[in-house]
Amino acid sequence: MAGNLPIKRIFEVPAFTTPDGTLHLWPCFHRSPIFTAGGHDWSISYYPESIYSSDSIDLCLQLESEGAGVTISSSVALLDPTPSLPLFKLVEESPPMELDHAIASRSTVTHWVPKSKLSAAPVGDRDSLIFVWAITILTQTPMPVPLPLPEPEPEPEPMMAAMPEVPAEDVAPPSPVPATMTNVASEAKVPATDVTYSVGGQLFHAHKVVLATRSPVFEAQLFGGPTSTAEASHAPAAAVVEVDDMRPDVFEALLHYIYTGTLPATEGEAGDDEDASHQMMRHLLVAADRYDLEGLKLQCEGELARTLGEGNMAEMLAFADDHYCSTLKDACVGFMVASPAETMERVVASYGYQRLRLRHPLILVDVLEKSLMFRKA
Template structure:
């Protein structure tokens, strides 16, 4: 008699979301009594509704010298397994700083566990009012929520079936690039040479496709000189074309030198119309904006038609008057006025519209 073993699998899915709650005219709220709160708009994460509560006068009579901030589960008679991170945004740097964090736990809307923090988050009012969180009578609360969805169980499968191994085509293509085996074109970049394969480049880049298989001069040439690009940038571009991934870079999202590499890669991806790489570079840059880097990133966004990145940079610069003042004081902003004056015009137009509103 034939024997077989069946298997089923349980998969846990986490859904994450973020909400930003901006409070203007803070000084006008200081008369609100303890226990009274202002609630943000309701936002949804993981199929549940949430809101942020702000207590200008403290959450209880013994906390009247403090302000308080909570996350609230809004669904009635509901339980949700979630974690959250409540942050205040430093308006000098534009970066959020965690003030209360919760690991994964059960939020029950029927009792105090439906709130975070359960024990009461109090921030001394005097310290808060003299901090960089409050600028121009305005501050920003950012709340990140991670919800664990109900586990999903798959149907029965034969354990003794034959499973295919994970795709490794990018490894093979990367090895082919490194070895140069079968290469039919050589690039010269500032004295360094790179061997590659016309067919692979043409499939991944319409610009290379036109050069090698169109009527352009390079179609029959075996040596192509690349102007106005650094060898390391071209090497990283080739690596992405062959493997669909960025080369290893220590702390690529935070290190100053690697930020500069990402900017150069964005320019290269735009030049050769490698669209996925262009979007990845934009994503890395927008996640790591700060006062010192935002002007250079904004200029790059204008130069290479990155509309969404441009909007994110402008939103950062105009997020508060203190951030605007800090950006204006940087050398990057002085360079921006010379290299991309239209960006400066758009920034001040956005500021004008904010104050007009």
């Protein structure tokens, strides 16, 4: 390996140390922006629980360059932020590993690190962990050594696994989840996942612990926890869990929220794109209701409330009543109260309002009471 110099990149993950010296790790997936090293694009990801051991973390180096193939060795150390101490070695330099972006199972190197080793690192009080990943591009090397599957209680050695191709983005508060994935379910980019969902013939790969942490319905479905919903009564007995009555793009948006705490970006603001975005929000709200994701449901209600108008008010009010959306219902009432008489005359004369009267007669009583409250406020 002479002549091949390591290229070092820093990857910072939030953490904090309590006064008693206990290190608390960031509990969510975290991913770096894409960077260039050795003529190739890469990203680094952090998993708070290794798929091989809950007492370890996973650090994953993903080859991002389309169609690229490269042989590397790598190591990981912890940097003292002061910096008064030398690098604390977490993972020794690996044997040569051949990466191929076109083959999902060979596009990522994963190092697992025991949490006890992180806690023992002599770097004092800190509000983050600063990892230094050394990548050595091997231009002349013997045949790469296949990496064995880990044994129980693994030592920190590298192993290949696939990671999703996910651009980083800002996270909107108050979600505690860092910006991570926008395409978590790409079939060609499967990370160290342990559950697969089939929606409309498309496969979506995810992590049970992430789904269960965010949704009590997923928790009951995957781990048998208590729930009263019908969705959770179908525990996944097979390797692939079928999801009925949902569009694939809606399930992908649901996963996007679960992993990032944000709504997926929409492509347009007018015409057909605006209508498609409106329909997506409605479908996504129904999915949020199905999986008991109250935060997502509230965000969808807010997005739908911003699209309220004379042409869709009655239909939106019926939709809000069907799905127990108090925020959206209040927005509809507020729209009615604030609208001039001419506008409300057209709303009352519309086909949507006539359907509302037939299918949701009691809601008009609720609207009357709420409108009186709005007028008094």
